[in-house]
Amino acid sequence: MHRRSVLAALAASGAVVTLAACGGEDDSAGARSSASSAGTPTAAGGGAFPVTVEHRLGSTRITEAPARVVTVGYNEQDFVLALGLTPVGTRKTLSYDSARRPWAQDLLPGGGIPEVGQAELNLEAIAALRPDLIIGAYSYMEQGTYDQLSAIAPTIADVPGRTEGAAATWQEELRVIGEALGEAERARALTEQVEAEFQDAVEANPGFSGKTISVALIISGQYYLLGAGDPRGKFFQDLGFEGNPTEGELSAEQISLMDTDVLVVLGAGAEEFTANGAAAALAVVTEGRTVYVPAFEDDFAGALGFSSPLSLPYAVERAVPVLAAAADGDASTVPATL
Numbered sequence: 180m181h182r183r184s185v186l187a188a189l190a191a192s193g194a195v196v197t198l199a200a201c202g203g204e205d206d207s208a209g210a211r212s213s214a215s216s217a218g219t220p221t222a223a224g225g226g227a228f229p230v231t232v233e234h235r236l237g238s239t240r241i242t243e244a245p246a247r248v249v250t251v252g253y254n255e256q257d258f259v260l261a262l263g264l265t266p267v268g269t270r271k272t273l274s275y276d277s278a279r280r281p282w283a284q285d286l287l288p289g290g291g292i293p294e295v296g297q298a299e300l301n302l303e304a305i306a307a308l309r310p311d312l313i314i315g316a317y318s319y320m321e322q323g324t325y326d327q328l329s330a331i332a333p334t335i336a337d338v339p340g341r342t343e344g345a346a347a348t349w350q351e352e353l354r355v356i357g358e359a360l361g362e363a364e365r366a367r368a369l370t371e372q373v374e375a376e377f378q379d380a381v382e383a384n385p386g387f388s389g390k391t392i393s394v395a396l397i398i399s400g401q402y403y404l405l406g407a408g409d410p411r412g413k414f415f416q417d418l419g420f421e422g423n424p425t426e427g428e429l430s431a432e433q434i435s436l437m438d439t440d441v442l443v444v445l446g447a448g449a450e451e452f453t454a455n456g457a458a459a460a461l462a463v464v465t466e467g468r469t470v471y472v473p474a475f476e477d478d479f480a481g482a483l484g485f486s487s488p489l490s491l492p493y494a495v496e497r498a499v500p501v502l503a504a505a506a507d508g509d510a511s512t513v514p515a516t517l
């Protein structure tokens with residue numbers, strides 16, 4: 180499988196899942212988010228336009244504040260909601276019912292956001308919504324898809340990460356989407372607010388500092404270690420842990436590389452994970468320093484997948500007590516699942 184296809188599949192498994200302006204009015208679309216009512220979309224914030232946004236596939240010029248935004252990636256709808264605009268269309272999630280996500284209930288329209296495809300995007304449905312901006316900032320978008328979407332409306336492809344192959348951090352994604360919506364100042368303030376929640380958690384849990392953590396994603400019996408290049412791996416490092424230097428797919432002979440101070444297992448419960456004898460024998464497992472997130476359908480897995488300014492505070496609140504129990508060295512205090 181093509182490397183970017185593999186990365187997209189991994190993103191989709193635990194995320195939301197999982198991707199010249201057309202004007203006009205449409206009173207069936209969602210309203211500006213601050214309530215769950217429906218109505219004519221309101222344009223985004225009062226930033227200066229035009230703006231040019233850089234992304235992996237080039238640059239996109241946005242001539243005026245967008246009012247009709249379609250999100251086609253794995254988490255962008257949360258970013259748009261957080262910045263005060265309700266998307267008129269979004270990609271359907273694969274393994275998590277995003278309509279129920281607790282961190283966005285007060286921002287979602289009552290009838291939900293119209294969906295424009297799932298594993299594959301429905302270009303006709305996107306065009307029918309007459310977007311003036313399409314956002315795929317975390318979509319692993321290919322050039323062909325970008326060209327097709329750009330023929331419908333100005334399109335933002337993936338925001339570059341700091342290193343080759345890495346996804347953008349939520350801060351980088353929020354900055355770019357804020358610029359595109361004319362909400363740069365709001366994006367900066369929101370970044371500071373969410374970063375402060377992480378810092379509070381770090382200061383309240385000095386025991387995390389200096390401890391190594393492995394974040395293992397299990398898909399169809401195959402093991403993948405997620406590092407800071409994946410938003411789900413970065414989440415735990417942002418809480419003060421040191422990441423496992425090994426990333427990517429593990430062979431059967433590499434199971435021992437997961438034997439760090441703390442282990443987080445995404446996509447398998449204790450019974451399933453320890454059915455593998457090599458995994459069951461790891462000290463991090465036998466000594467009760469392993470935390471399980473068995474179902475991608477769970478709200479915590481969904482929050483980790485979205486890795487958005489809305490979902491991250493929820494994920495921090497859920498994760499910190501469990502991680503503290505896993506890191507304290509007392510096996511009797513460790514909950515089996517998160």
